[in-house]
Amino acid sequence: MEAKSDCDASNQTLYKIYAAIMIVIFILALPLNASVLHLFIFKLKFWKSNSNNIFLFNLVLADILLLFCLPIKAHNFIQGERRSTNDTVCKAMLFMLFLNRGASIAFLTVTSIDRYFNVVHPGRKNLLKALKKSPQISILIWLLLLPLTIPTMLKNFDCCNTTWALTHQSYSDNDVVDSLREVVFFTQIVIPFIILVYCTVRIVNRLRKKTIGDKTKLKRAVFLVTTVMVVFSFCFLPCTIARMVLLITRVQNASEPNQDKAAVAFDGLMVLSYMDCLMDPLVYCFCSTKFKALYLSSYFPFLMKDPQHHEIRSI
Template sequence: MSVTARMAFVNGSGYQLIEDCDATHKALYKFYAAVMIVIFILALPLNASVLHLFIFKLKFWKSNTNNVFLFNLVLADILLLFCLPIKAHNFINGERRSSDEVVCKAMLFMLFLNRGASIAFLTVTSIDRYFNVVHPGRKNLLRALKKSPQISILIWLLLLPLTIPTMHKNFECCNSHKTGPKEDTLIKEVVDSMREVVFFTQILIPFIILVYCTVHIVNRLRKKTVGDKTKLKRAVFLVMSVMVVFSFCFLPCTIARMVLLIVRVQELSESHQDKAAVAFDGLMVLSYMDCLLDPLVYCFCSTKFKALYLSNYFPFLVKDGQVPIDSSTGNTVQPTHNTVI
């Protein structure tokens, strides 16, 4: 169905707009698909190799560091990556979303759950770094809980209720705030609103937390006049890198979503709605870059992890004669390959 042929007669009472799943800019959506395929090809082996290290080398479940959180972050990113080939297939076929209701809802479920988990573990790790730097001597609940994998399980379980709006039957091609049958209007509006609340809160609240942590860690660095500043500078670099990645990946699609909702609620022309939808879909593709950037920012910001990674996968980049620092217990290891050049 084309853009100009989206009027459907409903129950003999009048006409209403029903948005179908067809992409009106097929060449552009094929470009979106190509970008997602590139992200998938680059990010899958990177995340898989990091996951392998966490399980078989670091034995993250025995560690008292952030390894448990980082393992779950990488796991969430890998699960999110498996959605990309399906979305790319839809885009190549000229569909914004799958026309199959089961596939459409399953994709929304996976995207909501795993992107939410990725953001949650990203935020929790930043909060932990904030307490370690700004309040190093203070006991906090997060420091006690991170020693147990149960906190990670709890985060996953808390995210599950947020996926409930994606399972509701009343939505057209996975789109919110579109006109529907009169008897379903109230229910549909409530469900659509819940879905949008989940979308915005899982991005905006963590972003506010990241800004707060970054500002306080930077202030802590400025006030520190004595002692070794190396660890503090690393913490500043880490949280600022996370904020940059977060801003680059998630804020643009959040703004685009706001614009799209405003255009729909104000019932502007279909041309405006279509342009807003195309822009939103493109910026959502940009948000999947998070799966590629997370390991680079959070795992490779650690010189210990970087040394271990290179000694296992790229031994030709390391120099003999020194010992890399890292193992399942956080102590030094004794392999034949050593520290990073």
């Protein structure tokens, strides 16, 4: 009964609000990302184009796969459950959320690193530059992410099988799987955030030092990395902090009401992280003004002053 109470949504009204937010995100983000995916496949033919198109295609693919999880989570919240009571569904959901959320973060980061090398070290050879014209690096990223999701399948977690690994008892036993899972959760956010901060600072400094010549490319790079930083900070950092607070309350065996409040806050900020699926299209626009022009001319031609001049072959 204690495990069951941990998995129940204590504040059902609040969780129904969470569910409503996820449904709105799903309704808005699915057609938006589907239209972007259509452009990459049928207009840009991303596999024949430059590296940014390949990275961005994988980013939108990860977002769409993540979106398909939202209706199931919303249904659970409406039913007053923090997770599905079906063990298979619960673990499959966690696997999809870990994998596609990690992929979204990874491709956002790789896009910024690629822009960093192009702007700060334009003549320097690097592994990313050598592989960027093939899909190999994207496939490698997906393959590297797969092992990181295995801990969600090895042991009961977050109410799967009516038990919850995030209890002070499991941490007192120094469970390796639980510890590895938390390491994965935090490193897949903290390390990319540090990389993004570094890339942003270096590109901004490069722009300030450039006193002559065309600054358009540098300014566009600044817009890109700044946009990625905003998306990352808004979507992922709050849930990371909430996760840390949740773990602290459980490790310190805080009172049950405080643990419950921390769990509710974490679930709410995880819902906020799904806004990433709506905000990522901003990255596409800041990667290239040509993409923005192509998108508008394809789906909103009435907003274009001269649509016939905006047929873009590649970004």
